[in-house]
Amino acid sequence: MSMKFEFPETCSEGAACGCAESDARPVAVAPAPTDVEHATVNVDPVEVGRRWFLKASAAFTTTILAPGVTLMAFGEADSAHAKPADQPVSAKQRWGLLIDAGKCEQGCKACVTACNEENGIATPKNLATDAQWIRTLQVKNPENGSTFQMPFMCQHCSEPPCVDVCPTGASFRRADGIVLVDRHICIGCRYCMMACPYKARSFVHEPLHDQKPEVPRGKGCVESCTMCVHRVDEGGTPACVEACAKTGNAAMIFGDLHDPNSEIAKRIATYRTTRVRADLGTDPGVFYQNI
């Protein structure tokens, strides 16, 4: 039986639009039972009705139970931080990333490709104008010539300059630390792009096609890494982190910075980490090792 995704809340653009009422995550709903076709004429109508009832009951029960069973069977590890759909995000958590540049393989773009696929972003052709939510920085120390590569994206600051300067409040920081753009009230003034110390934001310069329903975007609006909020709210991890793990490099860790038992918090407590332009006091949620 197929299922379809619907957005039952008032927001018409779905989870990652970032609107204030944006707990409108996609939820699985069963399609309405279809009418039974009476294929033969020699069958007792009562029997048909009984069969229909049994089939419909089975279908209904499967629809209700299967997602839960599947979640229990396969999704337990990932869903550790999933929250009930009717509850707002909480400041008890702060989602963050830890990126070990020492493990980031030179030339690898797995995180970039995964981000583009996950969020419906076309591979950039015009490097100056196309959206790039994540890129790999090639860094060289001019003193000694040493080089390294590091993925770079919105740093999800707790004191985000983009949020400060946004005239309408479209740039906002969720209680759990994820910085988003509310596509409903972004007027496209681009002041946030002027203010961001990380050049993390992109302006949509052209009409868009083939958008992902869970990641709505729009011409004339500003956008940036959402930390795959649509996945995080479902208990998943950002696509870049998942892709990096698949390569075997495992240079990226996602988790709750406020949970002392999380791997990310333990590693940050154990190893020396750096945050980019920490001197600006933006308190980024993205930590780096070996940069």
Added chain:
Amino acid sequence: MMARITFQKLDDHSSFFWGLLAIHAVVIALGLGAFLYMEHHGHIVTGMNNAIVWGTPHVFAVFLIVAASGALNVASISSVFNNLAYKPFARLSGILAISLLIGGLMVLVLDLGRPERLTVAMTTYNFKSIFAWNIYLYTGFVVIVAAYLFTMMDRSMSKSGAATKTMGWFAFVWRLALTTGTGSIFGFLVAREAYDTALMAPLFIAASFLYGLAFTVLVLLTVCRETRTNLMSEEMIEKFRGLMIIFALSVLYFTAVKHLTSLYAAEHHGVEAFILWNGGIYTASFWLGHVLIGNVLPIVILAFLAGENKVLTGRTGIAISSVLALVGGLAFMYVTIIGGQAYPLDLLPGMEVESSFLDGVVASYTPTLPEVLLGIAGVSVAMLVTGLALKVMPFLPRAAQPE
């Protein structure tokens, strides 16, 4: 000798006046066409990109908004500083200030990514944003200056002068706040090395005095041709000449202080070298446009070349200087707004960085025709509004009459 000031509408219908209005109307039509073109295709048809996010339209918009505040100079000197010599021009000063602001705001709004969401910008505020404050400062400016004009033009109110003086003070403080807000749009950008200084506010205020006065003088000289009377006496020309020299000197002073303090810190040597030495078009805009054309030449012309028994008459000298100041003003906005963005952000201080997002390199920007048309249309809107206002209401003085 005290003189009773009377005012006049432009009621002549010379082909010169209508021709000017027609030219502005055509430019506005072209600008609106450019807006529709950009709106339909997106900003991809402009020279802007993810590094230079504010382009030529912002250069014109900020220039006009800054000039609007300065255009109120003459009215302020009359009402706030009680200098009666300026009073005949106070009404023109007020209406010109409103017109310039409308022109600048139009460009600003039409360059938004989502201009149809203007109502959102007017109803949904984040008060930590200086942009949000500016929306109030700009709309408030129009309302306050309109009320100020009313106190000047209403027969009973203008008699006592108290209401005019009160509104004059209010408008004076408001215009300083407005330009402080406009300068702070840049001053609050902590990560942009070219800005990030509180000096942006006083620098913009000084610049507003200069550009506003230049616009006022040019409009006055233009309408002199229409009224066929000499609206500005030699005495007024002398006063404007002195004011313009002082304003240009103060712009140079704040410019020098901004760059010298920045140069003192080793971390800013890169951005200062870019603006002052090796930044190509931006360095040229700074030295040739802003410093030489916009300030030094007007000072030299007004101080040494124009006046009685000199190479130029005072009138010609101030006309040339005003044009130069405005050209220099556009260059100043260009190097400030676009040059400031072109210099790359310092993501990892001490390291060299490059990426597919063009980190670590000077961003390139070439203005496109639609952007330029939209920007110039802002100037034309300001001039058209002023021209029509002069036609429908008595903003212009007649020659002074003995009391």
